[in-house]
Amino acid sequence: MKKIKFTVVIGASKEKVWNVLWNDDTYQKWTSVFSEGSKAVSDWKEGSKIHFLDANNNGMFSMIDKRVENEIMNFKHIGNVKDGVEQPLDAATEIWSGSMENYALSETDGITTLKTEMDIIEDYQDFFNEKFPLALDLVKKMAEE
Template sequence: METLHFSIFIQAPKEKIWAVLWDDATYRQWTAAFCEGTYAVSDWEEGSKIHFLSPTGDGMNSLIQTKKEYEYMAFKHLGELKNFQEMPIDEATQVWTGAMETYRLTTTSDGVLLETTMDCLAQYQQYFLDTFPKALTIVKELSETK
């Protein structure tokens, strides 16, 4: 598994960017770059489960491993969701269970730097190399205009 890194400078307060990232309405907007209609179900608290879902109920079951408001969020991906249900860990899932995805906001002289990392299997790398920059551009646009 490879760790992919993405970043973008945003001219907005960290609090605004954080809200764009994790508030339901704007979360749905920027994650549409990955899959139209994507949403998350969680209380967004550290240690809580989170379900990343497509409109058909497929997706990922994860854990909010670390949450430092306005600074850092880390998700540990645990398994698959099918038809809104958590699936048992099988041989294919075992390869990536425990993969991490992180988001960090850092104030710099050039604005706020949003950095994200994600552990990714080789067969999905090109997809995320193509789509993640598009998603971050949407976060930037929403943060700078709202």
């Protein structure tokens, strides 16, 4: 498992950046970079499950490991979802089950720094190194509007 990190500086309050990240409408816009029709299904509370899905209701299920309003959102990825149904763990899934995806926001004088950190298997490193900066550019653009 590898850890990749990205940072973006945004000319907006951390509250505005937080809303862009986790509001259903804007979440779907910035995550469309990864897969058109992306969505998240959750109550967004710490300890709750969350389904990260594509347009066909396939994706993965995770747990919101830590949530501090306007500051921290950490996901612990668990397994796959197929046709909207959580799948039992198999050998391929167990390789990445338990991996983390973390978001941290800090603000100084109305400028927010968004730091992201994600555990990934090597097969997906090139994909995320290409797509994640594009997604964060969309977050920045929407937050600065």
